[in-house]
Amino acid sequence: MAKGIFITLEGGEGGGKSSQARMLGDVLTSRGYNVLLTREPGGSTGAEAIRRLLVEGPGGKWDGITEALLHTAARRDHLVNVVWPALDAGKIVISDRFSDSTLAYQGSAYGVAKQVLLDLYKAAIGDFKPTITFILDLPVDAGLARAASRGGKETRYESMGEEFHIKVRQGFLDIAKDEPGRCKLVDATKDLETIHRAILADVDKVLPPVK
Numbered sequence: 001m002a003k004g005i006f007i008t009l010e011g012g013e014g015g016g017k018s019s020q021a022r023m024l025g026d027v028l029t030s031r032g033y034n035v036l037l038t039r040e041p042g043g044s045t046g047a048e049a050i051r052r053l054l055v056e057g058p059g060g061k062w063d064g065i066t067e068a069l070l071h072t073a074a075r076r077d078h079l080v081n082v083v084w085p086a087l088d089a090g091k092i093v094i095s096d097r098f099s100d101s102t103l104a105y106q107g108s109a110y111g112v113a114k115q116v117l118l119d120l121y122k123a124a125i126g127d128f129k130p131t132i133t134f135i136l137d138l139p140v141d142a143g144l145a146r147a148a149s150r151g152g153k154e155t156r157y158e159s160m161g162e163e164f165h166i167k168v169r170q171g172f173l174d175i176a177k178d179e180p181g182r183c184k185l186v187d188a189t190k191d192l193e194t195i196h197r198a199i200l201a202d203v204d205k206v207l208p209p210v211k
């Protein structure tokens with residue numbers, strides 16, 4: 001199907017996903033690529049409406065499976081309306097979070113069985129996968145401190161407590177170990193520019209020629 005490539009940035013709070021997505025988008029745009037920068041949950045009109053249900057308000061308002069269903073509904077809407085058409089048009093799509101976040105947050109941290117999440121993914125999305133995924137890893141306290149410096153009202157996941165975020169981090173480390181071909185583990189304690197260069201070096205290996 002896809003002529004473009006789909007790059008996802010994953011990891012816990014404050015790892016620098018949004019910063020690195022912007023930096024990567026800027027450099028690829030300056031090289032002449034047609035880049036679409038997007039995010040999950042959200043990225044399409046319907047999915048942004050679902051995002052507000054997920055990222056605002058008190059921590060305990062959904063159980064794990066309900067939350068996984070909401071993320072999956074948002075993901076399908078985002079793919080159908082934004083990501084798949086962009087890939088068909090040959091764009092480089094960079095998403096700030098994607099399905100590995102569901103495995104780490106609703107799976108490892110909430111405790112929803114991995115097979116349930118994989119079945120849900122298969123039913124809603126099929127065999128589609130990112131071309132390459134960067135998992136930005138850093139100690140939980142450092143990530144939460146960075147995230148807190150950002151402010152705003154999208155603090156629901158940040159408010160979950162340290163133990164929750166330790167499970168999230170372990171979940172991402174497990175994914176990186178299980179899928180070393182697709183997933184590149186990145187030391188997110190380094191400075192922004194060093195991380196950017198490491199990401200770009202791996203992206204260069206999968207980039208098509210500029211049209």
Ligand SMILES: Nc1ncnc2c1ncn2[C@@H]1O[C@H](COP(=O)(O)OP(=O)(O)O)[C@@H](O)[C@H]1O
Pocket residue numbers: 012013014015016017018019020146147149150188189190191192195
């Ligand atoms: N490598 C880094 N070193 C120092 N500060 C960083 C780094 N990456 C991001 N930050 C800062 O940490 C905060 C959270 O970064 P952000 O990109 O929003 O992370 P995420 O999207 O993963 O939650 C921002 O204020 C950002 O400027």
Ligand SMILES: [Mg+2]
Pocket residue numbers: 017018019096
């Ligand atoms: Mg972010």
